[in-house]
Amino acid sequence: MEKQQLTQRLNQKFEELVCLSDGYVESSDAMHDIEKGLLSELLSIGLLLLRYIIAGKLKQCKSYEFDVDNQAACQSKGKKARRYLSLFGPLSIQRPSHWASDKGVVYKLDEHLQLPRGSYWSYNIQELVGESASENDFRESVHLFNKLLNLDLRWESSVRNTLNLGQYVEAYYEARPAKAEPEAVCFSASFDGKGVPKVRKPKARSGNPKARLGKGEKPGTKQMATVSVTSSFKPKQRSVKAIADALMGVENEPQKIKKKPKQEQRSKKNGWHENIHRRAFLA
Numbered sequence: 001m002e003k004q005q006l007t008q009r010l011n012q013k014f015e016e017l018v019c020l021s022d023g024y025v026e027s028s029d030a031m032h033d034i035e036k037g038l039l040s041e042l043l044s045i046g047l048l049l050l051r052y053i054i055a056g057k058l059k060q061c062k063s064y065e066f067d068v069d070n071q072a073a074c075q076s077k078g079k080k081a082r083r084y085l086s087l088f089g090p091l092s093i094q095r096p097s098h099w100a101s102d103k104g105v106v107y108k109l110d111e112h113l114q115l116p117r118g119s120y121w122s123y124n125i126q127e128l129v130g131e132s133a134s135e136n137d138f139r140e141s142v143h144l145f146n147k148l149l150n151l152d153l154r155w156e157s158s159v160r161n162t163l164n165l166g167q168y169v170e171a172y173y174e175a176r177p178a179k180a181e182p183e184a185v186c187f188s189a190s191f192d193g194k195g196v197p198k199v200r201k202p203k204a205r206s207g208n209p210k211a212r213l214g215k216g217e218k219p220g221t222k223q224m225a226t227v228s229v230t231s232s233f234k235p236k237q238r239s240v241k242a243i244a245d246a247l248m249g250v251e252n253e254p255q256k257i258k259k260k261p262k263q264e265q266r267s268k269k270n271g272w273h274e275n276i277h278r279r280a281f282l283a
Contacts, residue, residue: 006052013048017041043149046088054093054113061096061108074100082110083120087149119164121157130165133158188273189230194280195222225280231273 020041024034077097084091095109109115116123125145133141142153238246 003052006048009048010045013041013045017045039148040150043088047086047091050086050088050091054091054109057109057113058095061112074098077105080107082107082115084115084122085120085125085151086122087124089149089151119161121161125151125153126161126165129153129158129161133162138162185232186235187230187232189228191226191228194225194227196225196280196282197222223282225282227278227280229276229278231276233273236272 017038020037024037029037075098077099079094080097081092081094084093093109095107098106098108100106110117116126119126121129129141129145132144138155138158141158142151142155145151146153
């Protein structure tokens with residue numbers, strides 16, 4: 001793509017963007033719909049600029065210096081395409097390939113731009129989805145990006161991405177050892193079953209078999225969910241007297257202590273617990 005061609009296409013895109021904005025001024029669309037429409041147009045502009053940059057890099061490919069160029073066995077194998085999924089959307093990149101006897105196939109553009117190996121997701125998407133998968137299940141880890149950026153990511157790809165990133169965990173902590181805690185740290189975990197309201201499904205069409213209820217089961221409006229809470233904490237240090245008083249009691253009954261306001265109680269509740277994670281899983 002030539003610079004003049006890019007300028008023409010960008011001018012056209014900006015004119016469309018201004019027309020879209022004028023249309024929103026006259027329309028009764030809600031703000032959240034306006035935001036989505038503008039974001040979609042801005043992403044398409046980013047994708048256009050990314051294509052222009054890659055086209056410029058391809059022209060410079062001949063001047064790149066690699067070890068394989070100095071080998072007599074290095075042969076050109078023409079251009080080959082690769083898929084690349086950026087934050088702006090998918091791309092197909094046609095780039096030259098070379099073959100060296102001791103290295104196999106080498107792609108100069110891939111090496112120069114440091115494109116991911118073994119995955120067509122950009123490193124940005126790999127990192128973001130990997131972080132999301134560490135806090136949510138694999139389906140939820142891609143849901144937000146699909147909704148926001150319209151990337152059409154699949155949860156199976158999130159599984160493969162996590163397995164791929166998991167190879168580097170041990171090497172990361174070997175290079176950057178975790179700081180030792182000054183005192184022993186305890187971990188706590190609790191699990192409980194909770195009933196959560198169901199969203200009523202539309203009535204089944206006539207002729208569909210109706211599911212039978214189990215013994216003692218009511219025509220349910222709730223479904224059981226397992227709620228887990230995990231945390232870490234440092235044990236509270238108490239004096240010998242405090243432990244003895246707690247176990248044996250005090251001879252003279254202490255005067256009744258006035259209850260503290262609920263707001264103050266709430267602020268101090270679990271104040272010594274850290275890294276609290278709450279999750280729920282439907283049964």
